[in-house]
Each structure stands twice: as structure tokens, then as C-alpha cells.
Amino acid sequence: MSDLETKPADGVAAGSQVNPVENRFTERFSHILSDLGKNGIFIALILVVVLFSVLTNGILLRPQNISNLIVQNGYILVLAIGMVMVIIAGHIDLSVGSVAAFVGAVSGVFAVQWGLPWWLSIILSLLVGALVGVWQGFWIAFVGIPAFIVTLAGMLIFRGLALVVLGNANIGSFPTEYRALGNGFLSNVFGELELDPLTLGVAAIAIIALVVQQFRTRKGRASYGQAVEPIVWFVAKLVLIAVAIGFFAYALASYKGIPITLIVLAVLVLVYGIVMNRSVFGRHIYAIGGNLHAAELSGIKTRNVTFWLFVNMGFLAALAGLIFTARLNLAGPKAGDGFELEAISAAFIGGAAVQGGVGTIGGAIIGGLIIGVLNNGMSIMGIGIEWQQAVKGLVLLFAVAFDVYNKRRSGGR
């Protein structure tokens, strides 16, 4: 905290008191505390994982189950990425489940009924999703109808259209390449081995890239004179994350390798992480959610931003629909049922604010994983769907309540 200029009188005037840190210990300690606050959701995920590993006698952390966790929740995580962006901008999207079902059905028409090549079917389906987004974005951004209403209507419209496209029947037997989106693994590239070397190699590269990137960010901040966390805490955190990635990779490597769904997710998290953290578009989303009027008067084209946000959401809903359809190898009328609620829950558990302006992609992913572990753990334990629903509802409520309590304690709004 080299840039701290502590002026007591000014501190009072500004009303923003920074407690002068007395020594290295308290400095370090306060960092850990503030990090615990910030990473509360991460710790919650760890707790949930530990809890269910115990309750399921370790089945939760078996290689096959870890692989399943990703594949089973991939589509929710994809939706959560788009949803948290929409929520940060102060909107909501209730239609994503129906849009996923609609696009799944349409892709069935393309890939099965019309027999188009798998890649063309996927591209066309994603385009349909984006067009759905254009439709909803138009009403929300340019006509000014609240997103809640437009997407509630969309929920009905696209569920209905999905049924129309399906014509009271399921569409099944998709091409193998298409199905890989939900079921495929990248493995055995180097032959059949006990541990897939590709998976381990990718994990190693990921860990190295993460460490390098973190150290570069830290160095960059320090060179601009910004405060950085103590090196001990910084390294400890990196080691913890590296161990987690390593364990995860080991589990995947000893099962079937890297799920295609995971590759898709990794690319999305990387790209959208940069969009939200570094890009002008991301900044505009936070600005709109934080104060729409101020954003408008600062020259931000708020309508355009909102419009593209919903186009993007339509695109991601389509992708989620494809992954789900691929996984079941079936486009059916019940597909996507309740997806919107899981995605919205993921965003809120991950720390997004109902009023907008606050939230992160990482938070939404972790929120989605918490829901995934809950689903998966309770299923292994043989708990019925009725209790699963109730438990998930309570977790959502408590997560947000904890967040609100935390903010109030730290004097936030």
C-alpha cells in the first residue's frame, strides 16, 4: 500500500476512512480477510464439494463423476455466462430455456430431417439463436419494453415454436460429430494409456499460463504504483489453484480425457472474461447497470449495448440448446425446462446484484458449479427431485442473504 497518503482530517472529510495499517502482520491479515470476503463464493464451492464427498463416501470425487459434473452442467454454465452479463446491465432473461429448446428442435430439422452437414447445422442453429436475440433485443433496447416482459413473452413464444417445429414428436439420431458437443472427449490422441497425457499436458500448460499471467498482472500493477497483495498470500493462492487444477486434470485423465463441452466452456470463459474485464463493451455494460442515466450522459450508446447484449444471450442460449440436444441425442418438447431459473440462480449465487452493476463471469461459473454439485451430490445420495428443488431454493436464498449481510457489514450500499 505504497500509495497511501493518510491525511486524518481529509479522511473525515471524504467520509471514506482507511484504517492506517500498523504493521506487516495486520496488513497481511487484513488482506486475507478481505480476500475471504471477495472469494466467499469460492470457499462456499469448496465447502459444498467437501460436504458431498463425505456424504457420498467419496463417489462425488471419482474420476467418472467429475467428468460427468462438467458434461451434465455445461449448458447451465454457458447460459450463466450470458445471464450474468444481462443481469449486470440491470436486465433479466426468462426465455433462455425456451430458446434452447427451440434451437435444439431447429437443429434437429437441419441435421436430421434435412440432412445438412453437422457443421452447417451448428452454424445455422447458432444464427437462429442470434436472430432470436435480435428480436428480443429490438423490443427491449429500441422500443423500451422491460426485459422481464419481453423475455416472459419470449418464454411462451419460443416454447410454442419449439413444439410447432417438433410437430408433437421427438427428433433423434444426430450425427456423431454433432453429438460430440455434449458427449465427446478429446482423448487417446497418443494411444490408449492409463492416464491420458494430452489432458495432463493441457493442465500443465494451463497452470503455467495462469502463473505467468498472474505474475505479469502483479508486476504491471506494482510498476504503476498500485497496491498488490503480500507475496506470501499471493503465492499460497496460486499454489492452491494449481493443486485444484492438477487434481481435476488427473481425474479427467484417468477417465476419458477432456470433454468437448469443457473445451467450449474454457474458450467462452476466457473470451467473455476478457470482454467483461478489459473491453470497452464490458465497461459499458457495468456502466449501464451502475447508473443508466450517467452512462447515457457520458456518451455511451446504451440502447446499442443493450441490443447486442441480448443478441449475445440468444447466441449463448442456442449454444446451450445444442449442447443439451447433443448430450441427449434427442430434441424433445421438454428440453430446456427450467434452465432459465438455474442460470439466474447461478448468477446471483455468484454475487451478481439484482439492481445491476455488479457481478463477474467467474462468479457465475462458480455459482453454476455449486448448483451442479448440489444436483449431482443429492442424486448420488438418492434424494428425490422434490427435495433437490427445495434445497436449491434455500441455497439461493442463503447465498444472496449472506452476500447482502456481508455488504452491509462492510458499509456498502
Next chain:
Amino acid sequence: MTDMVDAPLSDAPLDGGAPNILEMRGITKTFPGVKALQDVTIEVGRGQVHAICGENGAGKSTLMKVLSGVYPFGTYEGDIVFEDKIVEFKDIRDSEAEGIVIIHQELALSPYLSIAENIFLNNEQRGAMGLIDWNKTNSEAAKLLARVGLRENPTTKIMDIGVGKQQLVEIAKALSKRVKLLILDEPTAALNDEDSDHLLNLILHLKEQGITAIIISHKLNEIKKVADSVTVIRDGKTIETIKKSDVTEERIIKDMVGRDLEHRYPDHTPHIGDEILRVEDWTAHHPQDPSRVMVDNVNINVRRGEIVGIAGLMGAGRTEFAMSLFGRTYGSKISGRVYKSGVEIKTRTVSEAIANGLAYATEDRKTYGLNLIDDIKRNISMAALKKLEKLGLVNDGQEWTVANEYRKSMNIKSPTVLAKTGKLSGGNQQKVVLSKWIYSDPDVLILDEPTRGIDVGAKYEIYSIINKLAAEGKGVIVISSELPELLGICDRIYALSEGRITGELPIEEASPEALLKLMTMEKAR
């Protein structure tokens, strides 16, 4: 201290009891890391109007929160003696039960409810079976409205009356609670001169009825008008209490800032160059009711290095003019021409206006100026992200450097640029807003009420910034409802009334009287 203190008990005025209705003795209030109040003592005489003065952040509001129970007993040190007994308020209900009512700067009224409903909110007038008796509610409300001199139907919705009248509704609400001590936190901050006068007279009128008042205010002239004594607080400490007869502006200012303010306005020697902005025949209509002309054929110009004032009463169309000019953010059916350095430009959207070198700092920085949940850094860069952008990505490090430079050059009092703007004082928030617009490299800045709700010291800093902008060759338009401010900093002043420019005075010819005459000039009908 006050003239009441030395009076023997037998001389107690009005309804008996001790001469002081309230004594706060040795109040100390600590927040983590900061002593907000340190051994503050004030004594308020029964039936008196007592003013509390101090810069923003001096501790006035904290003191009032201690008094009204927002900070409950036990979280502060010292004693509160109200009507001769030590009181220990657990919350605001406790203090209201004793007859202490606080009216905050931000009014606590529900816009969609009627005046009467608001007055009796949480104190509903009930009839048979516990149901609300609407006749009683409205007739009681009408009586209270008469007491505060507000001629409105009790069933009118709050959103349909102006801020000045809303303030009166708040006072009526306080009266309904049988208030003994009325605390007003900057009651005239959002009011025009006429409404302010009415309010101040009402306070004097209530005083005659035996209601004691504490008024927190920045405005020295109104303190002189209503207060029987003034306590000045600085940095959480009482500096002194001054009797009415001894009150002078100089003394209060000196107490508040801890130094002499020889000049309330910094010296400004204009170096006026060529015309930089000319607006011709600017007309704008009401956004919902296009038949109402809000801005009527306005013609103004600004030259390089010139500070031009726009004076007008509330509702004269000052903000409406500025916002309709700045990217058509207000109004409908807007027409007129804008020239920059003689070349016609368009300002149809905010981004077009910014690209053409205009900047507009709003009068309401919390609602329209800042993203309060985001930090100083991102607020400063918000209007000019393009300057930090490369391939769609924002250069974080450069942004941080820029923000830090502004933090230093504008003297934004915060240890880091990562502090949330919502936690800054009004003056510092305003500096963030100005930084944001200066960073967008404008040629002409329109500053709408740039010093509203800001304390004396910070005002001086803002004026210095305005001077510096003019010295750099920019054109500055200042919109203000405080005439002394316009007279103190401008080179030329336009008067606006009912949407029309009714006159233009160079500073040498401008006087409050001349301007007021122009500002109240009505349309020939």
C-alpha cells in the same frame, strides 16, 4: 455560549422547565479508524432556532444522527439531555416519541402516494374496525397544510408538487407527530429563493408557536435571517457558539474553514479570444407535452477563455436548455443551430456532442453524473474510454495513471482511485465529475450548478478549476441559482426567464437587482 445559558431557572420562558430544551454534552463518536465527533457540546434554548454550521464532513450529520437515535445509545460517548432528563434512544422511533423529528436533505416521501397519505404514513388515522378513516385523514392533513401555509389538496400526489412544497409536506408530517424539536438538514439546498424564503418564514412562525428548531445549513445569509445562535463545527469538534447579535459571515466562514477567506472567489483575469460556441434560435418542447415550449428561441455565444453565466429561477429552463443542447437528452421537437468557431455542428446524440467538443456536468451528480457503485478511476474514464482503447480493450495501467493524475491535480480527497464514488463527499464527487469531463478534452464545458451541496472550502476549489479551464482557452458556461456565485466568477451573464433569454449583462453592469429583474421578466401575454 447562548444568551439563554446564563439565565436563572426562574426566568425560564414559555411553558416552563429549564431554559435549554436540549443539551448534548461531550459527545464523542468513533468509526473504525476515525473520530467523527470529538467532545462536541451544544446547548439549544427552548423555543429558539439554533443553526449548526460546518463544512461537509465536519460531523454535523453524524451529530444529528446521534441525537435522533440513528446511532443508538451505547455507540457514542457523552450524554444527551432532552427536557431535563438524560435520554437513551435505541432508534429513531424512540426520539420521535419524545418529540424530536429530523427532516433529511433527501426527502423521505413516497412519490405515488397523496400528501395526506404521506403525512400519516405509519401513523394512519383509523376509524371503525381499525380501517383507515379517509375523511379524517384528509381533513386532518388539510389542517396541517394550513399551518405550514401550503395551499394544495391533501389528495394530490407527491410527485405532482415541486420540491419546495414537498419540503412543507415533510414539516406538516413532523407537526402531526407533535414535534417539540424540529431538525432540518440543509432544508433549502434544493429550493429556489422564493421557496427558501417561505420555508425560513415558516420556521420563524413555528418558533412563535413554541417549536424549537435546529437548522443545518451552508447558506450564511439564511442563518443570519432565522437563527438565534449558531454553533460551528469543524473536524468533529465544536469551535464556538455565536449569539445572533455577534453573527457575521466573516466570523462563521473563518470558524468553518479555520482560516480567513479574504476572497470567496479566486482572482480571475479573463483573456478572451475568438467566439468558440454560438447557439442560434434554440427551441425545445416538453418531452411529454410537446405543446409546451420549455426553451424559447435562445441565442447565446461563448468565446475562448470566457466564463459565461446563465441565471434563472427554478423552472426557467436552464437545465432544459443545456440538456437539449447536449445530445438532445431532454425535450422533444428541438430546433436551432449550433456553431463551433463559426462552423455549424450537430449535437443530436451525446457521443456526437462529445466528439464536437462539448461537455455537460449535470446539476444532479448522484442521479445523472456518477456510477456510485463503481470506483473513481472508472468514473473518470467513462466519457473518454476511446482514449484508453486499443483493439477494443481498455489499457488498465494507463487508466490508473490518468485517474491518479486527476486525483492529485484536482485534489480529490481519497487515498486511492479505487474508492467507490458513492462514499465520497459532495465536493469530491463533483471533482470526479469535472475530471471526467476535462479528460474528454472539451472546448466548451457547460457546468450545471457546479457547487450545489458543496461546502465553502470545496467551492473555492471548484471556482479555481473553472478559472483554470478558462485560462486554458476553453469556453465555460456556468448555470447557477446562486447569484453571488455568478457575479463572483463570470465575465458575462445571460438571464433566462420562462425559457427565453431576457437579457445579457457584462459583469461590470451586472448586479443582483438587475439580474433579478431580468430573471422575473414575464412573457407579454
